[in-house]
Amino acid sequence: MNIMRTIRVALRALSRNKMRSFLTALGIIIGVGAVIATVSIGEGAKREVEKRFEDMGTNLLYVRPGSQSFRGRQYGGGSFQTLTDDDAIAIQEKCDAVQYVSPSVSGRAQVVYQNKNWNTSVNGVGEHYVEIGNWEVEEGTFFDENMVRSGQKVAVLGSEVNQNLFEGADPLGQIIRIKKIPFRVIGVLESKGEAGGWFNRDDIILVPYTTAQRRLLGITYISSIDVSAVSGSRTEEAMSQIEDLLRIRHKIAPGAEDDFNVRNMSDIAESAAESRDALKILLGGIASVSLLVGGIGIMNIMLVSVTERIREIGIRMSVGAREKDILFQFLTEAIVLSLFGGLLGIGMGVVGSTLISKLAEWQTLVSLWSIIVAFLFSAMVGVFFGFYPARKASKLDPIEALRYE
Amino acid sequence: MSSNNNLIRLENLKKVYKVGETQVNALRGVSYTIKEGDMVAIMGPSGSGKSTLMNIIGCLDKPTEGKYFLEEQEVSTLDKNKLARIRNRKIGFVFQTFNLLARTTALENTELPLIYSNTPAKQAKELAYKVLAEVGLKGRELHKTNQLSGGEQQRVAIARSLINNPSLVLADEPTGNLDSKTGKEIMEVFKKLNEEKKITVILVTHDPDVSAFARKRIYLKDGQIIKEEQA
Numbered sequence: 001m002n003i004m005r006t007i008r009v010a011l012r013a014l015s016r017n018k019m020r021s022f023l024t025a026l027g028i029i030i031g032v033g034a035v036i037a038t039v040s041i042g043e044g045a046k047r048e049v050e051k052r053f054e055d056m057g058t059n060l061l062y063v064r065p066g067s068q069s070f071r072g073r074q075y076g077g078g079s080f081q082t083l084t085d086d087d088a089i090a091i092q093e094k095c096d097a098v099q100y101v102s103p104s105v106s107g108r109a110q111v112v113y114q115n116k117n118w119n120t121s122v123n124g125v126g127e128h129y130v131e132i133g134n135w136e137v138e139e140g141t142f143f144d145e146n147m148v149r150s151g152q153k154v155a156v157l158g159s160e161v162n163q164n165l166f167e168g169a170d171p172l173g174q175i176i177r178i179k180k181i182p183f184r185v186i187g188v189l190e191s192k193g194e195a196g197g198w199f200n201r202d203d204i205i206l207v208p209y210t211t212a213q214r215r216l217l218g219i220t221y222i223s224s225i226d227v228s229a230v231s232g233s234r235t236e237e238a239m240s241q242i243e244d245l246l247r248i249r250h251k252i253a254p255g256a257e258d259d260f261n262v263r264n265m266s267d268i269a270e271s272a273a274e275s276r277d278a279l280k281i282l283l284g285g286i287a288s289v290s291l292l293v294g295g296i297g298i299m300n301i302m303l304v305s306v307t308e309r310i311r312e313i314g315i316r317m318s319v320g321a322r323e324k325d326i327l328f329q330f331l332t333e334a335i336v337l338s339l340f341g342g343l344l345g346i347g348m349g350v351v352g353s354t355l356i357s358k359l360a361e362w363q364t365l366v367s368l369w370s371i372i373v374a375f376l377f378s379a380m381v382g383v384f385f386g387f388y389p390a391r392k393a394s395k396l397d398p399i400e401a402l403r404y405e
Numbered sequence: 406m407s408s409n410n411n412l413i414r415l416e417n418l419k420k421v422y423k424v425g426e427t428q429v430n431a432l433r434g435v436s437y438t439i440k441e442g443d444m445v446a447i448m449g450p451s452g453s454g455k456s457t458l459m460n461i462i463g464c465l466d467k468p469t470e471g472k473y474f475l476e477e478q479e480v481s482t483l484d485k486n487k488l489a490r491i492r493n494r495k496i497g498f499v500f501q502t503f504n505l506l507a508r509t510t511a512l513e514n515t516e517l518p519l520i521y522s523n524t525p526a527k528q529a530k531e532l533a534y535k536v537l538a539e540v541g542l543k544g545r546e547l548h549k550t551n552q553l554s555g556g557e558q559q560r561v562a563i564a565r566s567l568i569n570n571p572s573l574v575l576a577d578e579p580t581g582n583l584d585s586k587t588g589k590e591i592m593e594v595f596k597k598l599n600e601e602k603k604i605t606v607i608l609v610t611h612d613p614d615v616s617a618f619a620r621k622r623i624y625l626k627d628g629q630i631i632k633e634e635q636a
Contacts, residue, residue, distance in 0.1 A: 005520060016508060315504050318465065319518040319565065320493020322486045398465050402504060 010333040024301045027294025028341025034287035036349025039370045042280025044363035053269035058232040060265040063225040081221035082259045097238035102126035103222040112177040113165040124212025132228040140172045140187030151210035155183040159191040160202035295381040302389035314401025327394035334386020342378025413439040418471035431457040433628035442603040446616035449625035459609045464488045497566025501578035503558040505550045512546040515564045536564040556587035577609045
């Protein structure tokens with residue numbers, strides 16, 4: 001019996017029980033749809049994280065205070081204030097793989113302009129912050145070295161803050177109050193858009209870090225140092241130069257643990273991608289279980305179908321069907337059923353993932369490979385779960401099958 | 406009237422079934438020869454072994470001992486696939502309960518054996534129309550089995566048995582589910598096929614009215630041939 005004929009016979013058998021065939025395929029439809037939709041969420045999230053880190057640049061380094069042992073207790077990273085602006089200056093001067101350095105302190109504050117106010121994140125940074133973070137100053141200028149050194153009360157606004165305080169009016173030269181202290185607006189940053197629930201990079205005010213330390217926070221240490229290496233390829237070299245320098249400056253004995261951390265963007269990007277991957281695998285795994293359940297549904301119905309059609313099998317055998325013909329006939333039915341489910345499931349997954357991205361505003365991405373994998377997987381489900389019933393049918397004894405009531 | 410070629414030669418056929426611990430000797434040594442173009446009735450009470458004999462002649466079953474030659478080819482040693490091929494090419498079955506596929510047209514039922522002999526669809530259809538006309542079902546080709554009367558269903562079964570131009574048609578109680586008038590009509594169809602197309606027909610029955618159509622009658626009892634009659 002040739003393949004086209006086998007498929008036609010299978011389609012006819014399935015169409016005799018349309019409702020039953022559809023309900024059986026529904027298990028696969030839901031399974032494949034769920035796999036496609038959940039994987040698209042994971043892929044979308046991963047792609048977004050990757051894109052965000054690409055935007056920031058591969059030569060970026062962060063220096064943060066590290067974990068520390070103090071009187072026998074272990075403290076987590078960031079719990080000590082071990083970094084100073086002198087460290088930052090030393091890194092700039094002594095590490096030749098380093099291009100720019102920007103000490104950084106941050107806090108949240110209420111910002112007031114006339115009768116409007118806005119609660120936002122105020123970051124004290126150095127004059128090279130824009131170069132390090134690939135920012136463009138859209139209007140006005142950024143503060144220079146002199147302004148930082150003398151701790152002037154100047155501010156550069158993120159586009160979101162500008163929008164909320166000035167609502168389209170020209171902010172340059174205006175005076176805003178941060179924690180009641182007047183600052184002159186000298187520039188506005190370009191918009192970089194939402195960072196996907198992480199934080200909004202446009203909802204920010206930048207001031208010289210010296211000003212932030214003295215006027216806003218009343219501290220002398222700095223919370224982190226942003227560094228850019230001369231080039232992406234010298235990032236590792238810059239990291240080890242910074243580590244060596246800081247160990248000497250912080251008088252850390254050989255073998256003792258660093259009291260600071262230096263991390264580069266690709267480390268951070270990698271760990272972020274890993275957690276997204278884990279999420280994707282988890283979601284995909286849960287969805288695959290429903291595909292498995294769908295497969296069991298197919299097996300169940302095929303077994304019922306074989307029992308119902310024992311007479312038919314006997315008739316076919318008596319007119320010359322071989323074991324192989326009967327096996328292929330029932331296997332084809334199972335595969336047609338699961339592929340039909342798989343195709344509808346792919347459609348449902350694509351629609352579902354579009355709905356999710358519209359309703360939940362998550363970025364989703366249906367990749368071609370997830371469609372191909374889902375399709376092949378549903379075919380395999382058909383073969384795997386259809387084989388046992390088909391084999392059972394093919395092994396029937398024609399004499400008994402013909403006599404079966 | 407029949408030619409001198411042997412179509413079927415049975416040599417000391419024995420069939421033993423094991424039912425649990427006990428052995429049932431369904432056939433205890435049957436030897437017989439049927440010539441091409443003959444029409445033979447196998448008769449006997451239930452339990453006489455006539456169903457077993459029919460299954461072996463129809464290549465649905467194999468003898469435990471003895472030899473079966475069909476067209477001088479020994480078939481008692483063939484495997485399942487080869488037996489299926491022989492059923493497909495050389496044997497047509499007609500059953501008491503018709504054994505047609507439900508909710509399927511007369512045409513499709515008739516074509517069924519051709520699916521397994523890889524006959525092209527167009528040719529299969531033409532052949533099916535032709536044999537359905539021969540058994541008197543012209544115009545009923547696209548009726549589904551449940552729209553046909555018992556007699557018509559049996560005619561479809563006969564058409565199906567003929568489509569591969571078999572050497573042998575085996576009919577197992579072909580009139581058992583029909584009223585006597587329709588039964589007689591069906592027997593006339595067999596008689597016509599035998600006389601005009603020289604098709605060998607073997608009837609398995611316990612009905613004397615059916616066996617009256619045959620040229621030879623063999624009587625089976627306890628797995629052995631006890632009597633042979635020439636019409």
